[in-house]
Amino acid sequence: MVPPLTLEYAGRSMTSPPALPSASAPGARGELLASARLFVEVARLALRRQLAYRAAAFAGLVTNLFFGLLRSSVLLALLAGQDSAYGLGARDLVTYTALTQGLIVYLSLFGWWDLMQNVYRGDVATDLMRPMSFYGFWLAQDAGRALAGLLMRGLPLVLAYALFFPIVTPTSPTGWAAFLVSLLLAGLLSFAYRFLVNLAAFWSPDARGIGRFAFTIVGLLSGFLMPLAFLPGWLREAAGFTPFPHMVGTVVDVWLGKLQGAALARALCEQAAWTVALVLLGRWLLGRARRRLEIGGG
Amino acid sequence: MIEVEHLSKHFTLRAPTGGGGALRSFLSRERRVVRAVDDLSFRVGAGEIVGYLGPNGAGKSTTIKMLTGLLVPTSGDLRVDGVVPWRARRTYVARIGAVFGQRTTLWWDLPVIESLELLGHVYRVPPGRLRSNLREFGELLGLGEFLHTPVRALSLGQRMRADLCAALLHDPHLLFLDEPTIGLDVVAKERIREFVRRVNRERGTTVLLTTHDLADVQKLCRRVMIIDHGRLLYDGDLGALQDRFGGERRLVVDLAEAADVEVEGARVVERDGPRVTLAFRREDVSASDLIRRVTERHAVRDLSVLEPDIEGTVREIYEKNLLGA
Numbered sequence: 001m002v003p004p005l006t007l008e009y010a011g012r013s014m015t016s017p018p019a020l021p022s023a024s025a026p027g028a029r030g031e032l033l034a035s036a037r038l039f040v041e042v043a044r045l046a047l048r049r050q051l052a053y054r055a056a057a058f059a060g061l062v063t064n065l066f067f068g069l070l071r072s073s074v075l076l077a078l079l080a081g082q083d084s085a086y087g088l089g090a091r092d093l094v095t096y097t098a099l100t101q102g103l104i105v106y107l108s109l110f111g112w113w114d115l116m117q118n119v120y121r122g123d124v125a126t127d128l129m130r131p132m133s134f135y136g137f138w139l140a141q142d143a144g145r146a147l148a149g150l151l152m153r154g155l156p157l158v159l160a161y162a163l164f165f166p167i168v169t170p171t172s173p174t175g176w177a178a179f180l181v182s183l184l185l186a187g188l189l190s191f192a193y194r195f196l197v198n199l200a201a202f203w204s205p206d207a208r209g210i211g212r213f214a215f216t217i218v219g220l221l222s223g224f225l226m227p228l229a230f231l232p233g234w235l236r237e238a239a240g241f242t243p244f245p246h247m248v249g250t251v252v253d254v255w256l257g258k259l260q261g262a263a264l265a266r267a268l269c270e271q272a273a274w275t276v277a278l279v280l281l282g283r284w285l286l287g288r289a290r291r292r293l294e295i296g297g298g
Numbered sequence: 299m300i301e302v303e304h305l306s307k308h309f310t311l312r313a314p315t316g317g318g319g320a321l322r323s324f325l326s327r328e329r330r331v332v333r334a335v336d337d338l339s340f341r342v343g344a345g346e347i348v349g350y351l352g353p354n355g356a357g358k359s360t361t362i363k364m365l366t367g368l369l370v371p372t373s374g375d376l377r378v379d380g381v382v383p384w385r386a387r388r389t390y391v392a393r394i395g396a397v398f399g400q401r402t403t404l405w406w407d408l409p410v411i412e413s414l415e416l417l418g419h420v421y422r423v424p425p426g427r428l429r430s431n432l433r434e435f436g437e438l439l440g441l442g443e444f445l446h447t448p449v450r451a452l453s454l455g456q457r458m459r460a461d462l463c464a465a466l467l468h469d470p471h472l473l474f475l476d477e478p479t480i481g482l483d484v485v486a487k488e489r490i491r492e493f494v495r496r497v498n499r500e501r502g503t504t505v506l507l508t509t510h511d512l513a514d515v516q517k518l519c520r521r522v523m524i525i526d527h528g529r530l531l532y533d534g535d536l537g538a539l540q541d542r543f544g545g546e547r548r549l550v551v552d553l554a555e556a557a558d559v560e561v562e563g564a565r566v567v568e569r570d571g572p573r574v575t576l577a578f579r580r581e582d583v584s585a586s587d588l589i590r591r592v593t594e595r596h597a598v599r600d601l602s603v604l605e606p607d608i609e610g611t612v613r614e615i616y617e618k619n620l621l622g623a
Contacts, residue, residue, distance in 0.1 A: 034419075034422050038419045041415075041419045045408060049408065121401075122401065123401065125363075126401070126403045128387075129366055129367070129394075129396060130421075131392035131421060132420050293368070294369055295369075
């Protein structure tokens with residue numbers, strides 16, 4: 001005869017999943033849910049905060065559009081009657097200016113100083129005193145801000161372009177999906193980089209110089225100021241060893257359909273790898289910054 | 299609740315070595331050690347309201363930063379509720395609350411209510427509890443009129459009330475108040491004190507209050523700790539502090555006609571026509587004896603006795619370092 005204990009055990013394992021300690025299973029899931037909820041709430045409020053400044057957003061949109069047209073005409077002049085330059089035709093070039101101008105706010109391409117200011121004002125102490133992930137909190141805030149940038153600046157700008165110019169768009173659902181993935185990764189990568197740069201504030205009493213340098217580099221090597229194809233060979237190759245081309249260049253190439261199949265998969269994987277690397281580096285450096293604060297004082 | 303033993307925090311600064319300035323000090327290995335907190339020991343029981351006083355730069359905020367888990371001590375032991383603050387930061391900070399009078403902990407461009415609801419998520423306050431706390435604190439602090447105003451548009455008094463509410467939403471066991479009434483008018487100060495008193499009484503919240511406004515201390519705290527140069531100068535009853543270091547009482551005499559007043563046990567500190575002010579010590583002579591001595595010798599129109607105020611007492615302690623000797 002089977003011992004009753006085994007029977008009971010068998011009976012239970014039939015109806016419910018393997019016995020995890022009952023306290024930790026819902027606890028861990030609840031913890032995750034609560035964190036996700038907090039992330040969404042913080043992002044939502046950051047989004048709302050941006051949406052409040054509609055007039056400013058409209059003025060910004062007009063400016064972006066104006067400079068976009070200016071950049072288009074310069075690039076078209078460069079073609080000088082030829083069909084294409086460095087593999088980019090007239091339509092590609094116009095589309096390129098639309099996309100890069102549309103990404104300015106989403107990626108904070110002109111610089112982002114929020115965390116730095118937070119450190120210098122001393123508000124960082126308040127954030128550290130809250131039972132939440134400091135990195136996650138800033139990521140959530142930036143996600144809301146970036147989403148507002150897409151909705152209020154990026155999307156209208158590209159639509160305005162599309163009304164007046166024959167721009168290139170992704171042609172297949174796969175193309176659109178790849179673009180969205182690349183766009184999301186670029187946003188994360190850009191945040192991870194900006195966060196790292198801003199962390200300098202923990203070490204330097206005025207890290208603005210470092211910041212300006214760091215953001216200028218992005219403009220040059222990401223493919224924002226000019227298409228990466230226009231860079232001298234050696235510089236383009238050097239840029240290939242940095243995360244910068246994956247902030248703007250990759251997104252544009254995916255939209256234009258310049259990357260297909262294996263090349264596309266490889267580009268997205270590289271983009272993801274750089275994102276993971278910079279996030280990890282940022283979290284590690286944040287730990288160091290915090291320890292410095294704890295030991296060295298305010 | 300709070301147990302602090304031989305707590306010290308030393309900061310190392312590069313010593314400026316004169317001439318050559320920044321570069322020299324950058325290169326030199328000379329260091330200067332600042333003892334911001336030096337061998338501090340005290341205990342605070344659950345449900346107490348303790349005033350933590352000291353002049354600027356005494357080490358108050360360094361102590362608070364260690365107590366809130368922001369700074370790691372150089373040496374010594376510090377436990378709150380049995381927890382070492384910086385070791386278990388996330389769990390620890392969920393149990394404490396803080397109000398810094400000098401800066402808000404709310405989000406600058408959000409309406410007050412949104413900040414408060416966000417804090418509910420940050421601290422994972424159960425929705426029912428959040429609602430009931432919001433209702434209760436909102437009523438006591440009169441938040442209703444500006445709940446939907448962005449924080450940046452609030453008056454200082456409104457902001458401080460909102461901050462107090464924010465600090466208590468998650469039912470902290472321990473509340474740090476750093477200059478909670480700074481810059482407020484008399485009525486607003488009184489409202490905040492009343493609220494703190496009530497929260498302490500009804501919820502048993504332990505309060506550590508740092509302030510330069512001694513009226514706060516007088517109205518809220520039975521016990522005070524005074525710190526200077528990183529060391530604890532006094533820890534005990536507020537009344538005893540005044541008895542021991544209260545300095546001199548004053549007797550103001552309006553004479554019928556101007557005259558020299560000379561009485562045993564008191565000295566003249568001010569003379570203004572027929573008004574003479576005498577200073578005397580409790581242990582030398584009682585007020586009634588002194589009055590008798592004066593009225594025996596002079597025709598007096600009016601008299602009044604002034605007790606030393608806590609302001610004067612503390613000023614004397616800071617200035618003369620009375621307790622350090």
